[in-house]
Amino acid sequence: MTGGYKTIIFLFLSFWIYESKAQEYDFSINWAGEEAISLTVNTQEFSALNVRLQGKNQKITGAVSAHENTQFTPYFPFSIGATYEVFDGEKLLFSFTPQKELKSPEVKNVFPLADELPENFLKFYIRFDQPMATGHVYDYLQLLSDAKEIENALIPLKPELWDANKQLLTVWIDPGRIKRDLGPNIKYGAVLEAGNRYQLVVRKGLKAANGANLEKSFLKSFKVIPRDEKIPSLDDWYLKTPSKNTIDSLSIKTQEAVDYTSHLFMTIYCEGQQFEGEFIFVSDTQISFVPEKEWSEGEYKLRVASKAEDLAGNNLNRPFDLDLQEQATISEQEFYEISFKIL
Numbered sequence: 001m002t003g004g005y006k007t008i009i010f011l012f013l014s015f016w017i018y019e020s021k022a023q024e025y026d027f028s029i030n031w032a033g034e035e036a037i038s039l040t041v042n043t044q045e046f047s048a049l050n051v052r053l054q055g056k057n058q059k060i061t062g063a064v065s066a067h068e069n070t071q072f073t074p075y076f077p078f079s080i081g082a083t084y085e086v087f088d089g090e091k092l093l094f095s096f097t098p099q100k101e102l103k104s105p106e107v108k109n110v111f112p113l114a115d116e117l118p119e120n121f122l123k124f125y126i127r128f129d130q131p132m133a134t135g136h137v138y139d140y141l142q143l144l145s146d147a148k149e150i151e152n153a154l155i156p157l158k159p160e161l162w163d164a165n166k167q168l169l170t171v172w173i174d175p176g177r178i179k180r181d182l183g184p185n186i187k188y189g190a191v192l193e194a195g196n197r198y199q200l201v202v203r204k205g206l207k208a209a210n211g212a213n214l215e216k217s218f219l220k221s222f223k224v225i226p227r228d229e230k231i232p233s234l235d236d237w238y239l240k241t242p243s244k245n246t247i248d249s250l251s252i253k254t255q256e257a258v259d260y261t262s263h264l265f266m267t268i269y270c271e272g273q274q275f276e277g278e279f280i281f282v283s284d285t286q287i288s289f290v291p292e293k294e295w296s297e298g299e300y301k302l303r304v305a306s307k308a309e310d311l312a313g314n315n316l317n318r319p320f321d322l323d324l325q326e327q328a329t330i331s332e333q334e335f336y337e338i339s340f341k342i343l
Contacts (some may be wrong), residue, residue, distance in 0.1 A: 025094050036078040036098040042069045046088045054083040105130050107201035108201050110220040111260035112284045118228040120178050122313040124171040125260045128142040131166040131209040142208040153191045171182045179321045191223045228312040229319050232256055234336050244297040244342050250289040257284035257311050265305035295342045302338045
């Protein structure tokens, strides 16, 4: 690579090139990121090299340079997918079509990462390595038991629940089958049963935003354990604090597995002011906070909004499957805090 430009040799390796006529010419297209910025032909035997759009007589404006080879650099990058013809004077030498190879998408992770999930488990989060096409994702998702699809297990929400980058998809198991005594639960029964194994399958063929297909199906296998109906408590959490005058991370160990989005409901405060930084999901039971600046000696608070949930959708105020007939005391507290010191 030279000057930040990525040169791809078109010998049927990483890019597709349509060539016509003079096959003996060895050429390459030079790329800067996603732009095709120049053409290099590995010979100097030209008197008047010029490039035109296929079927057009007008020459594309650009600069020609000749050293060990000949390079044509258009004033504006070549258009992806357009076919160009290369001439020496009026003699047609060959044609080419800049066409970057489509990178197939991959499933990077499925959250939660645990291979044991409670019987009343609520949500999967599927992270892809690139933006995905939207609108038909549920045609490629299945929840299996004994290699058979469980009907009406996943809710095909419209619109689909993607993050802003279209790389993280939230998939809900039907809450109506989790909450007991509701219609779907009575009609179909619970989706998951303790003691059994299940597989979430993302089938091959699911399209990325660039049009490429998922080439290989992805499978997450897990075992189901008994229901979790306990409200999570910060009393069970443990903080490993960094030292002052460092930018080391604060480690938050939750003991109980929490929902993947729980870190989005956390903030750090110091003397009443928000202490800026980034919360990073490490595992189902660990979250790290990376500060933007050094820790100063003093007292801090980790604040967690009551919306933070465990894997069964129980938040810090109430269980997900709440029996409304019971006279239970339900907190309306907006957040909870853990105090800690930096020394």
